[in-house]
Amino acid sequence: MSDDALFPLELVQQENHDAGPRQLGPGAVHVPGWLSLEQQRWIVERFGEWTQGPVPLRAASLPGGRRMSVRTVCLGWHWQPYRYSRTATDVNGQAVLDFPEWMVRLGKKAVAAAYSPELGVDESLVGLSDVYAPDAALVNYYDDGAAMGMHQDKDEHSNAPVVSLSIGETCIFRFGNTQTRTKPYTDLELRSGDLFVFGGPSRFTYHGIPKVLPGTAPDGCGLDRGRINITMRVTGLS
Ligand SMILES: O=C(O)CCC(=O)C(=O)O
Numbered sequence: 001m002s003d004d005a006l007f008p009l010e011l012v013q014q015e016n017h018d019a020g021p022r023q024l025g026p027g028a029v030h031v032p033g034w035l036s037l038e039q040q041r042w043i044v045e046r047f048g049e050w051t052q053g054p055v056p057l058r059a060a061s062l063p064g065g066r067r068m069s070v071r072t073v074c075l076g077w078h079w080q081p082y083r084y085s086r087t088a089t090d091v092n093g094q095a096v097l098d099f100p101e102w103m104v105r106l107g108k109k110a111v112a113a114a115y116s117p118e119l120g121v122d123e124s125l126v127g128l129s130d131v132y133a134p135d136a137a138l139v140n141y142y143d144d145g146a147a148m149g150m151h152q153d154k155d156e157h158s159n160a161p162v163v164s165l166s167i168g169e170t171c172i173f174r175f176g177n178t179q180t181r182t183k184p185y186t187d188l189e190l191r192s193g194d195l196f197v198f199g200g201p202s203r204f205t206y207h208g209i210p211k212v213l214p215g216t217a218p219d220g221c222g223l224d225r226g227r228i229n230i231t232m233r234v235t236g237l238s
């Protein structure tokens with residue numbers, strides 16, 4: 001038996017979520033339990049508002065006609081495969097909501113939390129939080145059976161970090177490499193309240209969500225079922 005078969009890389013890492021932040025690769029940091037339950041509930045309330053429009057949650061159409069299983073609402077800039085615009089030309093033509101000031105502050109705090117010197121992240125990343133100013137958020141909602149294939153976030157004209165927040169059901173997050181959408185990759189659980197930041201040499205790492213684990217949303221997070229993921233980005237557009 002090959003060692004690859006014996007120790008498959010795709011085995012979900014039995015990470016100790018209580019062990020604190022962990023750097024998976026240069027500039028890729030997982031901070032378990034970063035948001036309190038109270039913060040999570042507050043964000044879920046905002047999510048309820050964002051989905052009221054003017055642009056509703058929608059499953060984006062991919063080139064070739066298939067639709068994504070994840071539904072998304074955007075803030076600041078509207079994303080459609082594979083570009084950003086101020087209006088949702090592929091939905092209802094309406095302008096998307098502004099990127100909230102509180103989310104800029106949260107994004108800076110997230111980068112500061114992830115890129116702390118104690119974690120051994122590269123010096124060039126420490127201090128990045130001062131200048132980090134996200135201007136777009138993709139707010140994804142995963143319900144029964146929703147998943148996201150391996151991809152790079154590369155529609156931004158900036159290599160500033162992506163900040164990812166998870167609320168609700170636990171998912172398997174597949175974090176790969178910058179060269180291919182296949183192995184080697186690491187599968188880890190992103191749970192309600194977790195922060196994941198990928199920037200620096202990891203900014204263009206392929207990643208995806210093979211599955212969400214139904215029934216795993218913790219009491220008090222504001223969501224009974226499904227999973228919300230917010231990714232903040234710097235578009236580099238004006
Ligand atoms: O749901 C997630 O955790 C990842 C979402 C993602 O990769 C994206 O929106 O580009």
Ligand SMILES: [Fe+2]
Pocket residue numbers: 151152153207
């Ligand atoms: Fe992504």
